[in-house]
Amino acid sequence: MSGQQRFRDAMFSYAPTPLRVLVRGEGARVWDDQGTEYLDFLAGIAVNALGHAHPVFVEAVSRQAGRIAHVSNYFASEPQLELAERLKRLTGGDAVFFGNSGTEVIEAAIKVSRRTGRTRILTLEKSFHGRSTGALAITGKDSYRTPFEPLIPGPEFLPSTVEALENAIGPDVAALVLEPIKGEAGALDLPEGYLAAARALTAKHGALLILDEIQTGAGRTGDWFAFQRDGIVPDLLALAKGIGGGFPIGALVAFGPVKDLLQPGDHGTTFGGNPLATATANAVLGEIERADLVGNARAMGELIRAGLAALDHPAITDVSGRGLLVGIGLDGPHAGAVATRALELGLIVNAAAEDRIRLAPPLTITAADVDRFFDLFPQALAATESSDS
Structure with a gap:
């Protein structure tokens, strides 16, 4: 057959x-x-x-599988702590939440934004943030969203211009979610200066800037993370894909006081940050750095x-x-x-x-x-x- x-x-x-x-x-x-x-x-x-x-990937998976693969989040593990510390160093962030995929950490980011007490989320046309109902709600592709509506209320889809953002943002906006380069749309660039303007406008109005670097992170764009080229600091950074080099893992990096918006028990995941995934990601990121x-x-x-x-x-x-x-x-x-x-x-x-x-x-x-x-x-x-x- x-x-x-x-x-x-x-x-x-x-x-x-x-x-x-x-x-x-x-x-x-x-x-x-x-x-x-x-x-x-x-x-x-x-x-x-x-x-x-x-060989670095193969050895890391084999070695950790022979030690301990999963412990649940009732316990910490050395690979988990090492990876959190590594991501803090590479990104400049202050704390890390681990999930199993990009979609899962985008869901976590949406929940963080709700803890601001606001519900409006701004995102961009032709964007892609995942297939779950929350991540899909902020994905700017009608063909993906329409068959599954109604989804969570609040997201609004903007053209990728500073003028459109200036007209839309206000004190009731919880977050702006965007990709530095729109991967699923065919690697479409944002206009020059857009990220800096987005950072300034979200800060002015007290909204979170959530960057989806699930495709652009871990060195893919010629910088460790695409936002670093623009010299800005986001509030939340969603990572997955390349950080695991083929092993499923996602990470949400928090910058500054936003790390305290989710309290223990507000969010969780059974497999997120397991020793096997985090040991592999450590090896992958270590090799990217070494070579x-x-x-x-x-x-x-x-x-x-x-x-x-x-x-x-x-x-x-x-x-x-x-x-x-x-x-x-x-x-x-x-x-x-x-x-x-x-x-x-x-x-x-x-x-x-x-x-x-x-x-x-x-x-x-x-x-x-x-x-x-x-x-x-x-x-x-x-x-x-x-x-x-």
Whole structure:
């Protein structure tokens, strides 16, 4: 029985086509059950920061699984405390809450905002913050939200302009929630200076600034965290994906007195911060730091952008994002065709929107991997011509 048929028989919700059953990986490459090799320029959607089967990741999981994997939050563990202290150092934050995913820590952030006594939440059009009913309520994609309404009341969706924010914000706003780069929209950038203006306006009106760096965090943009490039300090920072390098974990970092808004018993999670997840995240972040993969993300991102500019392909309208979160705008709804053709050629990229391709390769990619990408991607762009016909 084929992998697609097994998928249809055993699972639901996710589309089975075009499905490949992947069985192993190494670095920036993966292989399916037919032995076909692929260059992975999506990394599990910005998750596999160290690539596949990195020895540091493998050793950390194996070592901690042989010691203690789960203890519940009735107890602390050394890996949990070490990771909290590491994240405080890397972010400049004051306290950390651990969950199991980005969605889960966004839910925690929403609950923190309710403790301000206000209920209005401002967020941005084309934003994405998760699929649970709370996180979905602040996600700026109508097609995701509408089938499940009514959701929690209060969120309002703004264009990504300082003027729109100035007109909307007031003393009744609990929080502004935003992504420094809109990952699920195709790595769309915010206007220059927007984060600084958002920080100033939220501070003026006593609202929380909640940054969703679930995709942009852990070095992906060429800085440890995207907000650091703008020289601001948020109130809450949501992290997940790359901090675990493939192991499920989320973290909500609090800055300043906001850490006291949730009291013991206000929020919790059975598996959040378990020793296995936190030991793995410590190893992943430690390797990113040791090997200067933040610098590599910056350098390889520049190499990719230079290569895309050199292509001068008529179907490419713009290139967005920073570091190794790259958005490629197309001149029509061709992204699905391009991603499908890329897969046929042995290249994994993502159609984040009808007219945008997203790249989010491992932070460990090399110049040779980038060269291979440019061997394949121009061929995939030929699908823009056939999808026009």
